[in-house]
Amino acid sequence: MSDKNQYLYGPVPSRRLGLSLGVDIVPFKTCTLDCIYCQLGKTTCKTIERKEYVPVGDVLTELKRLLDAGLQADYITIGGSGEPTLHSGLGRLIDGIKKITSIPVAILTNGTLFYLPEVRADCAAADVILPSLDAGDQQTFDTVNRPHEQITFDRLVDGLCALKNEYPGQIWLEVFCIDRFNTDSPQLAKIASAIKKIRPDKVHLNTAVRPTAEQGVEKIVPDKLQAIALQLAPNCEVIADFASSHCQKVTNNVPQTLLSMLKRRPCSLNDICSALGLDASNALVYLDVLKEQGVVWSENKQGKTFFKAH
Numbered sequence: 063m064s065d066k067n068q069y070l071y072g073p074v075p076s077r078r079l080g081l082s083l084g085v086d087i088v089p090f091k092t093c094t095l096d097c098i099y100c101q102l103g104k105t106t107c108k109t110i111e112r113k114e115y116v117p118v119g120d121v122l123t124e125l126k127r128l129l130d131a132g133l134q135a136d137y138i139t140i141g142g143s144g145e146p147t148l149h150s151g152l153g154r155l156i157d158g159i160k161k162i163t164s165i166p167v168a169i170l171t172n173g174t175l176f177y178l179p180e181v182r183a184d185c186a187a188a189d190v191i192l193p194s195l196d197a198g199d200q201q202t203f204d205t206v207n208r209p210h211e212q213i214t215f216d217r218l219v220d221g222l223c224a225l226k227n228e229y230p231g232q233i234w235l236e237v238f239c240i241d242r243f244n245t246d247s248p249q250l251a252k253i254a255s256a257i258k259k260i261r262p263d264k265v266h267l268n269t270a271v272r273p274t275a276e277q278g279v280e281k282i283v284p285d286k287l288q289a290i291a292l293q294l295a296p297n298c299e300v301i302a303d304f305a306s307s308h309c310q311k312v313t314n315n316v317p318q319t320l321l322s323m324l325k326r327r328p329c330s331l332n333d334i335c336s337a338l339g340l341d342a343s344n345a346l347v348y349l350d351v352l353k354e355q356g357v358v359w360s361e362n363k364q365g366k367t368f369f370k371a372h
């Protein structure tokens with residue numbers, strides 16, 4: 063059997079989940095949205111069609127192989143490079159994970175399909191669900207998230223409320239703040255009112271610190287983010303850039319781990335060192351080799367260098 067991972071990547075550092083083993087179950091940029099701030103670029107397949115995009119059995123076999131080899135993580139995170147609730151076998155996948163490990167399962171989702179009872183049922187056994195809400199009305203939702211035509215703002219909020227009513231686990235809602243798009247006072251008041259209806263266990267504020275799908279998507283400075291957090295909800299916190307408290311040294315297959323990490327998320331040199339337990343000079347050696355092979359390149363975002371991969 064090949065020891066190359068097709069569906070799993072990491073563990074990678076996550077600002078909210080510590081050391082997170084990623085599970086990618088839909089093809090690259092297959093999503094219900096086309097967010098202007100997406101770190102993966104423009105959506106190439108905007109759809110609401112649920113199907114078995116990749117075989118659940120193959121994902122579980124890969125996971126079992128990694129666990130048998132001693133892999134450790136704080137969370138197994140179903141997310142990756144598209145919208146995971148589009149996978150029709152999500153419920154079977156979570157059941158299968160629960161049978162082979164006690165590592166908690168998280169779902170990173172844009173939340174747009176929770177209006178469907180079958181999607182809520184599929185996610186019921188997860189330990190934490192991390193959906194998004196970046197707008198307080200249809201117009202801003204259209205501008206920031208560019209949804210599939212059948213996904214409306216009301217559907218998104220109603221679906222999240224239905225999830226809250228049925229789901230026994232934790233819901234941590236992320237709000238992505240973009241200067242001039244969703245941060246004026248009337249818009250923040252509308253987002254706050256939607257949050258009140260949804261009643262998430264936590265609210266996390268994020269902003270565009272990494273390269274984004276569209277130009278002109280500006281990050282918010284920390285002081286302003288703190289002020290926005292106060293306006294949005296009492297349980298709202300700013301999620302700072304990842305600090306290296308959960309680093310784990312990767313002892314083999316560094317180039318492949320590095321590559322699969324950069325395919326899912328642009329990373330700074332600091333991110334890479336934290337995730338892989340490398341010092342900067344060693345990380346740069348690996349990056350140089352991958353750059354020479356033409357599979358990794360760097361991009362500047364507001365004075366900071368990020369590395370990306372095909």
Ligand code: SF4
Nearest residue numbers: 093095096097100172
């Ligand atoms: S940020 Fe997430 S929800 Fe938005 S387009 Fe990218 S993958 Fe889809």
